[in-house]
Amino acid sequence: MSENLILDWTKxxxxxWSDFKAESNPAVYExxxxxxxxxxTWTISSDIVDGKIMFLIDNVSLFVEFHPLLSWVRSELTEELLLHEQGCFDLAxxxxxxxxxxxxxxxxxxHYSTRGNNEEQRKQFAKEDSGKMIAIEVEKLQKLYDEQCKKYRKDTNFGQNIDEQSKYNLIFKQLRV
Incomplete structure (x- = not known):
């Protein structure tokens, strides 16, 4: 049986609980x-503008991933806590x-300028540079998620505040429609 190293979010x-494969961290209260x-993921294409080869970024796709080998649980395997953790995934x-x-x-x-002395170098640099550009924007999105997840955990008291958790659950339910 192969272990899933990464789980993509799907409806x-x-x-x-078996998705949480890491050892728990004794230094953390959670x-x-x-x-x-x-x-x-993305693709790039090129175009000639004013006699210069330029690249364009196309088909940007974004995926939400859960990392089982980095995620953990202690011994309290309640349904409420699992629902709360699912909420973190849904929030992302x-x-x-x-x-x-x-x-x-x-x-x-x-259109973005590219560098390189030949066609092959320009393609390689365009792929590298475009990846860095997208990564910067995705990192901003990751920070936004991290902030909202911190608020979610505080609002719901890690799933123990049933009223607040229920409000979030209604929002998350809309993702699956």
């Missing part, structure tokens, strides 16, 4: 911890959806 998948990150998807269009529009139809 039909819900976390299970009963569980989810590591959730964004991953992106919500942040992605709310901000993805802006991320795409930053690069849409923008």
């Amino acid at each position: 039909g998948y819900f976390l299970k 009963d569980s911890h989810s590591v959730i990150k964004y991953r992106f 998807e919500l942040v992605k959806r709310e901000n993805f269009k802006n991320l795409q529009e930053q690069f849409h139809l923008q």
